Amino acid sequence: MTGRRWVALGVVLLGLTWGLGGEAVSIGHHVEENHFLDALTGLSFFVGGAIAIDRRPGNLLGPLMVLNGVAWFCGNWTNIPNGWTLPFLHLGQAAATGLLAHLVMAYPRGRLTTGYERSVLAAAYAIPIAATAMSVLTQDLSRCPACASSPPVYPDFPDADLSHRFYLVYDRSAFVLVPLFFIALWWRWRRSSPAARRALAPLWVVAAIMVTVYSLSPFTSTSASSFAYLVWEINALLQTAVPVIFVYGLLSTRLVQSAIGGLVVDLQAPIVPGHLRTLLARTLADPTVELAYPIGDDRWVDPDGRLVEPDGSGPLRRTTMVERDGLLLAALVHDAALDPDLVRAAAAAAGMALDNERLHAELRAQLEEVRASRERIVLAGDAERRRVERNLHDGAQQRLLALSLALHSARRQLGNGEQDQVVNTLERSGQELAAAIEELRELARGIHPSVLTDAGLGPAVEALARRASVPVAVEIEERRFAATTEATAYFVVSEALANVTRHAEATRASVVARCLGPILRVEVGDDGRGGADPARGSGLAGLEDRVAAIGGTLAVHSARGTGTLIRVDLPCEAVP
Amino acid sequence: MADMRTLLIVDDHAGFRSWAREVLAHEGFDVVGEAGDGTTAIRLAEELHPEVVLLDIQLPDLDGFAVAQQITAGPTGHAETATEVVLTSGRAPEDYGRRIAASTHRFLRKDDLSGATLEAVLEPRR
Numbered sequence: 280m281t282g283r284r285w286v287a288l289g290v291v292l293l294g295l296t297w298g299l300g301g302e303a304v305s306i307g308h309h310v311e312e313n314h315f316l317d318a319l320t321g322l323s324f325f326v327g328g329a330i331a332i333d334r335r336p337g338n339l340l341g342p343l344m345v346l347n348g349v350a351w352f353c354g355n356w357t358n359i360p361n362g363w364t365l366p367f368l369h370l371g372q373a374a375a376t377g378l379l380a381h382l383v384m385a386y387p388r389g390r391l392t393t394g395y396e397r398s399v400l401a402a403a404y405a406i407p408i409a410a411t412a413m414s415v416l417t418q419d420l421s422r423c424p425a426c427a428s429s430p431p432v433y434p435d436f437p438d439a440d441l442s443h444r445f446y447l448v449y450d451r452s453a454f455v456l457v458p459l460f461f462i463a464l465w466w467r468w469r470r471s472s473p474a475a476r477r478a479l480a481p482l483w484v485v486a487a488i489m490v491t492v493y494s495l496s497p498f499t500s501t502s503a504s505s506f507a508y509l510v511w512e513i514n515a516l517l518q519t520a521v522p523v524i525f526v527y528g529l530l531s532t533r534l535v536q537s538a539i540g541g542l543v544v545d546l547q548a549p550i551v552p553g554h555l556r557t558l559l560a561r562t563l564a565d566p567t568v569e570l571a572y573p574i575g576d577d578r579w580v581d582p583d584g585r586l587v588e589p590d591g592s593g594p595l596r597r598t599t600m601v602e603r604d605g606l607l608l609a610a611l612v613h614d615a616a617l618d619p620d621l622v623r624a625a626a627a628a629a630g631m632a633l634d635n636e637r638l639h640a641e642l643r644a645q646l647e648e649v650r651a652s653r654e655r656i657v658l659a660g661d662a663e664r665r666r667v668e669r670n671l672h673d674g675a676q677q678r679l680l681a682l683s684l685a686l687h688s689a690r691r692q693l694g695n696g697e698q699d700q701v702v703n704t705l706e707r708s709g710q711e712l713a714a715a716i717e718e719l720r721e722l723a724r725g726i727h728p729s730v731l732t733d734a735g736l737g738p739a740v741e742a743l744a745r746r747a748s749v750p751v752a753v754e755i756e757e758r759r760f761a762a763t764t765e766a767t768a769y770f771v772v773s774e775a776l777a778n779v780t781r782h783a784e785a786t787r788a789s790v791v792a793r794c795l796g797p798i799l800r801v802e803v804g805d806d807g808r809g810g811a812d813p814a815r816g817s818g819l820a821g822l823e824d825r826v827a828a829i830g831g832t833l834a835v836h837s838a839r840g841t842g843t844l845i846r847v848d849l850p851c852e853a854v855p
Numbered sequence: 856m857a858d859m860r861t862l863l864i865v866d867d868h869a870g871f872r873s874w875a876r877e878v879l880a881h882e883g884f885d886v887v888g889e890a891g892d893g894t895t896a897i898r899l900a901e902e903l904h905p906e907v908v909l910l911d912i913q914l915p916d917l918d919g920f921a922v923a924q925q926i927t928a929g930p931t932g933h934a935e936t937a938t939e940v941v942l943t944s945g946r947a948p949e950d951y952g953r954r955i956a957a958s959t960h961r962f963l964r965k966d967d968l969s970g971a972t973l974e975a976v977l978e979p980r981r
Contacts, residue, residue, distance in 0.1 A: 672913070676945045677868040680965045684874035687969055691881060711870060 283336050287329040294325025294348050301355030308358040313512055317355070320519045324348030327522025335529050335618060339389030343382045344522050350375035366415040373411035377404030379489070379521075380460055384467075386482055387528055388564050395466070399459045406456065410449030461486070476537075481528035488517045535621050538562050539628045546632050552582045552643075555629065555636050559611070562625050569612040572637040574644050579610065582636055584643025601626040601633055608633045652824045659821040670722050678715035682708055728769065736765045740772050740790055748780040749805075752789040760799060760851045763829050767849055768792060768801045771826065771833070774818050775803035775845045784808050785842065799851035804844040811837040819845075859885040860977070863905040865896040865922070866943075867915050875909070875968060882970020893917030900926045900938060907977060909963075912944045912951065919944075923960050941976055943968065 298321045302314045325348040331341030353371035356364070380403040384396050391397050464486060471479060492514050542562040550558070560568040571579040571589035581587045589610040591598025597615040599622050601608045611626055626633070685708040692700045723729075731739035737755040744751035759765070772790055779788050785807030792801040811819070812835075819835065826833045831849040862884040866872045869891065876886045887903045890896040893914045900908055908926055912919030923940040940960045948955045948962050955962055961976040 672945050673868075677871050680945055681868070681870040681874045683966055684871070684878050684968065688874065688877050688881070691878075 283333055287333040290325060290329040290332060290345050294322055294329075294345070297349060298322050298325065298352050301352035304358050305355045310355075310358060313515070316512055316515045316519075320515045321348050321351035323519045323522045324351060327526045330526050331529055337389075337614065337617065338529065339385055340382060340387070340525060340529060343378060343385065343389075344525065347375065347378045347382060347522075350378055369411050369415055370408060373407040374404065376407045380404075382521075382525065383482060383485055383489070384460075384463060386485075386525060387479075390564070392467070393463075396463050399456070399463050402452075402456055403460065406449055406452045410446060413445045481524045484524055485521050488520060492517055535618070535624050538564075538621060539624050542625055542628050546629060550632055550636070552636060552639055555632050556582060559625055559629060563613060563617055563621060565614045565617055567614055570633075570636070571610045571612065572640045573607050573610070574641050580640045580644045582640050584640045584645075584647055586644070599623065599626060601630070603630050603634065608637055652827055655821065655824045656828060659824065662821075667722065667726065670718075670725075674718040674722065675715045678711050678718065682711045682715065685711060727766070731765055731769050732762075735759045736768055736792060739765075739769050740792070743769075743773055743776055744790065747776050747788065749785055750787045751776065752787070755790065755792040756794060758794075764799060764849050764851050767825055767829055767831065768799065768847065771801060771822050771845065771847050772803055774822055775843075778811065778818065778843075779803075779805045779807065782807070782811065794851060795848075797850060797852075799849045801847045801849070802844060804842060806842045808839065809837045809841050809843050810839040811835055811843045859883060860907050861885045861887045861903070861905040863888045863890065863896070863899055863903060863908045865890045865893075865908060865914070866911040867891050867913070868911075871965070878968070879909075879970055879973065883974060884970060891915075893919070893922040896922055897925050905938060907973070908938055908940045909968075909973070910940050910942055910960075911965075912942055913946075920954055920958060923958070927960075939977060941973065 298318050301321075302318050305312065305317070306314060324344045328341050328344030328346075328348060331338060331344060333341075335341060350371050353368045353375075357368045357372065359365075362368075377400065381400055384391055384400055391400060464482065468476060468479060495510050495514050539562070542558060545558050556568060556570045559570070560566050569587075569589065570582055571587050572582070574580050579587050579589050589598055589612050590596065591610070591612045595615050597613060597617070599611045599613065599619070601611055608630065609626075611622065613622060685704055689701050689704045689708070692704060728739050728742070730742050735758070737753075737757055740755055741753050744753050760768075776788065776790075779785050785805035788803065788805040790801070790803050792799060794800075819833075823833045826847055826849065829849065831847060834846045835843065836846070837843040860883075862879060864872055864875050864879070864886060866875065866889075872889050872891070876889065880886045884907070887905050888899045890899050893916050896908070896910065896914075899905075908923075910919055910923055910926075914922065919942060923942060926938055926940055942955070942958065942960050942962045943965050944951070944962075945965045947964065963972060963976050
């Protein structure tokens, strides 16, 4: 049993205790009325409320029906004289008018929608409660327990007439309030779409009952012998129907249909991105609705294509996955209290629009990815320029500066006739110059290796392998590819082998490149410690962008302890 | 050569350092030490109280400007042996933008380095 069902069961038990207890009090005080019918009417509100709480959690109508039941039996309990609870019971009884009006005006969503409705409802609560409060304060209710209308006034109350006049205001206010209430209902009807009007239909039955009840009220009597007593019985029986009708209305699929009907109409118009969420929020009456679209690899984006994490965890949130023809379209994150039938129906109705928005979001996400990748490529280019500048300054230039000082020394030594030292100085100068030349060569090769242009990928990779720190087995097809393909493949291998030297603690490595139809697959593997992560190393991330830029893919398999395998698939057109 | 100025050479490039020592030692300076990074430079400047520190701006650990700041503000304190820092670099001074203009220290390009040019940028003695 769910927690909600326990709450519902508790509500029924509370109703039985409160209601039957109230009837027992009435019987004990010899109040003449049809106790069975009185109990039936009051209890019907408790049962209706319990069903609504169980089946439509989050909808205020359930709790309102329960409160109506509580208020209904307050009258019975006022028959006990002199209790300290008496004023509260009278006030509870007085709240019944407001509660019933609230129930009708909030049907079916459990919410008021306009300021006018709120004003009328506030008056329907306030006026009877204020009048009763006046009675409670000024009149000795214990002497005439069951009637708040004209009991004796406290003998020491200074202005006995005031209380009576207040009661008259309350009595007459009904003539104003009831028409205002019906205007509110009529206005709501006018504003509703045809589908919504169908959902409001039960309301007219309830309204008709209420009009009948109020019209008949002056002719009712609880004295069992009169015709008026029969009218009272009819009145009570009619009110029993109110919770029945409300529960029927809440549970019927019409409510769902009306909401979905509105959505279907709204979906006819072109939808700007983001608006679909608004429409669904309105249909589901849940402003917190969020939409997320899958773009593969378990990644999700919002309607604007930004990466999001659809979070339906927590007791108050729920995620509904929307599928169509087995294809996952979207995730709908919403209030857990929403009716699952309604959510599913709304998602189904919005299927096409969701699919459109998903494609749109996917496109935006891809554009964003391209933009970010382009930015990374530019940044990588800048970083590369800085690296070359630093290498030139720290390497070859330092050697040349040292050489300049050496020649300066040689000139002085010559002038001083230090023959032996000159020879020595010139020898060291030669070494410095040779080192400078080697560093320039290395740098130039890093910018673009001439062997790649001249001889192709195979010889270029073999040259890389010869300079690697561990033995590298090279197996590359002897043919030429497009220059961009060769360069990309070369730099991937170069970076991968550099990583082997830097991080892998490997004893050997291998490079395999072969054509698989229109694809050149290059794999660089080692037997090192693994654990490489392209997201952390900027070198691999930069290569990923470079590979993506020519339409290829890069994958890194590097579980800890199993070595690293980097696989690159590049589009290749063989060059004759 | 009692009046030769004492000199500390700071440069991370060992080859350049040894050639600079060779040249400057023959051209009027008493090279008392060499340092390959900023931390060592600051320590040696305190220990040796050199009159001149030839300081490469580009160091592997600290920024040359910061090292110069530390050395001149250091607890060497003796008025007659106040350390004078000459910044040096393979780059042109304008490559350091406003930092070089804001610096109170002299600057000498590495390719201009010799005993005479270093002497020329220093404050005249006493």
